[in-house]
Amino acid sequence: MSARQDGAPRFDRDEAMALLRHVVGEETFQRRQAGINGFNQEIRRLGEDYCFGEIWTRPGLPPKLRSIACIGMLIGLNRGAELRIHIGGALNNGCTVEEIKEVLLQSVIYCGLPACNDAFRIAEDVLRERGIDLGMATPGS
Structure with a gap:
């Protein structure tokens, strides 16, 4: 300090x-x-x-943007436990599900598909725990 x-x-x-x-x-x-x-x-x-x-x-930076930055960095560092906390924090700080999804998708470019897949699984768990409907897959997509 x-x-x-x-x-x-x-x-x-x-x-x-x-x-x-x-x-x-x-x-x-x-x-x-x-x-x-x-x-x-x-x-x-x-x-x-x-x-x-x-x-x-x-x-x-407002807390919402700090949360977005944390999510991106934690995906790159492969820190799943902290990512879980900060995805919840992003929701607490006003991020929408769509914004979180876009950060995860952006991460595939810089962090790779395996890291992005892990992040999606973690995000899905957090969203389900909060009772957020993940929606149905679009046929053919």
Whole structure:
């Protein structure tokens, strides 16, 4: 965590935690908090403070665009667990199903078909868990 010259953090920790809770959703947030222990508390705090205190709270991009950026990067890095969280976060931040689908399709060009297929499976799981109808396939397509 970086600090101002007077030693105080440059962000409001409560604001960072509220943003984290919003992005990941209440259930994931509670599960995450319950998993904090003496071994992992420093890395968890670092992630909370840097990711959600320093970066996600910056004014340069709205949360929706930050979510889209995260999805694209996580597909390329093949980080399925985090991708699942951030697809849910994208929905929480106002992304539509169509926008998420387009990000996934865009990823095939830069990340490859296997990574894109994995991302689609993960996205389908998240959408089903949220009760979102995936629609019927168009015959002949």
